Amino acid sequence: MFEPRFSRAAQRLEADDADLWQVHTEAMARHANGEDVIVMSVGDPDLPTIDPIIENAVTSLYRGRTHYSPGMGEPALRKKIAEIETEASGKPTTSDEVIIFPGATNAIYSVLRCLLDSDSELLITEPTYVGYQGIFKTIGCTIVSVPTIIEDGFAIDVDAIVAAVTPATRVVLLNTPGNPSGNVIAGDDLARLAEFTRARDIWLVCDEVYSMLTFEKPHVSARRAADNLDNVIIVDGLSKSHSMTGWRLGWVVAPENAIPTLLNFTSATVFGCSQFIQDAAAFALENDAEYIAAIRQEYRKRRDYAVGRISSINGLQCHLPDAGMFLMLDVSNIAQDGESFARQLLDEVNVSVLPGSGFGEQTLHHVRLSLTHDVEVLASAFDRIETMISGD
Ligand SMILES: Cc1ncc(COP(=O)(O)O)c(C=O)c1O
Known part of the structure; x- marks a missing residue:
């Protein structure tokens, strides 16, 4: 048996x-x-x-965009994302810093899988997006959870995060705007954390999938707040902003020092995202104002x-x-x-x-x-x- x-x-x-x-x-x-x-x-x-995005994907399918795509993603989409990220960060961003993933979930998994070992510590803030839990379990690292300040609209507590760092801390994972809190992390807080983590050789990974769905307060990208981007990786995607959850399209913007590792990983595990979906994503980002x-x-x-x-x-x-x-x-x-x-x-x-x-x-x-x-x-x-x- x-x-x-x-x-x-x-x-x-x-x-x-x-x-x-x-x-x-x-x-x-x-x-x-x-x-x-x-x-x-x-x-x-x-x-x-919306219909124009769907029509674009259908046209793309009929154009034969049904083959393997490069591991980094389609050049036109990466170029558009680099433009968006240049504007969001105020720092020149090139396509070489952008990799496409089949959804932010896979992007986050891939990034964390490349950065963490099972004996590493990952520092997160609470309340934490529930979808991370499966990723954390797969990796098997130690999770250190730092409460936010609920009275202050779930603002992160930078002092508490700094105090929770240990020699085993490899990554601080933030999520702004946050799910479930809806809190937008202040630029000053991000800047302080980026500087602190860099000085300790810790990665700062920031999930920004709600970046386009802000109300009064503007979204501040970790890449805008940080003075130096050596240790800063951001994740974004189309699921929420463009009501495209089922299309599975996300991306990572990472410093060039991390790109070869991420590319190796995604090439081994995803082997490129769908061409027609990436075409439609580039179209969506071009025409979404x-x-x-x-x-x-x-x-x-x-x-x-x-x-x-x-x-x-x-x-x-x-x-x-x-x-x-x-x-x-x-x-x-x-x-x-x-x-x-x-x-x-x-x-x-x-x-x-x-x-x-x-x-x-x-x-x-x-x-x-x-x-x-x-x-x-x-x-x-x-x-x-x-x-x-x-x-x-
Ligand atoms: C904070 C956060 N990150 C990532 C995701 C997953 O995004 P995707 O659909 O691109 O995998 C979600 C979905 O709810 C989310 O709320």
Whole structure:
């Protein structure tokens, strides 16, 4: 009888986060059953990829753009990203510093896999994007988690990060604008961390996938804030900004000292991204000014609506997110914890939200709401939340 044996990495991945997704999984099942569930527990934009991008991809497919692509990515797309990154950073950026990946998740995995060993320490801030956990487990490194300052809108605490660094720290991973907090990290904080980490031979990796979805406060890229880019790597992508989650398109901008290593890794594991998707991505980035303005406006409208409703419901509190499509709702005054609130909300009024425990200890009494519905649906969701809280 064959006894299947799996690698330690695969075993580490065996889910112990089923509890976190229980409410969501159940909500999806009810939804599939035709029940009137409002799903606010995932971050997949409700807005469709716009037609011109789809048409571009289709044309590209018919043009025969269906073959292997270079490991670094298609030159036209990398050139466009280099232009965007030059503007975002205020520093000349060339295509040689840009590598394309099939989504930011794969980009982050590849970067961390290239920088960390299982005996390395990775320093992150909390609340932490839940999708990193699988990557961390695969790598098997030690995770050191540093709380943010919730009262200050989830601002990072640079002193606490500096104090948490040890000789084993190899990478500080930041996420700005942040998921789930919606916090935009201040340029001064990024600059201080970039300088500190460089002096200690530590990489600063910054996930900036919400960079285009900011509201009042502008996004500051780690590459803009840092004086020296030797140790700074940023990740971005099209999933959120262009409602292109299913296209799987992300990129890394890294100093030239890291490019050969990253290229070796992605060549060995991905072997190039789809040509037609990269064509459509270059087209999207060339022609997105109006679209991005509209999408920002839409998320801002939703955020303002949600925050307005929350402030009128006794017992609920939240900070105004600076960016992105999420809102962290503090339920500490009315529920035992985020998990029980999420459970009750689904059971009683068919709204699903994600318990804050998935993002770390600090947000046990929060739930994350995804603003991936138009205001009419959000209105109905908040009516239901109000009904549940008032016990009517
Ligand atoms: C902070 C953050 N990074 C990365 C990702 C994943 O992006 P992609 O779809 O490009 O893999 C997400 C998706 O939710 C995210 O919120």
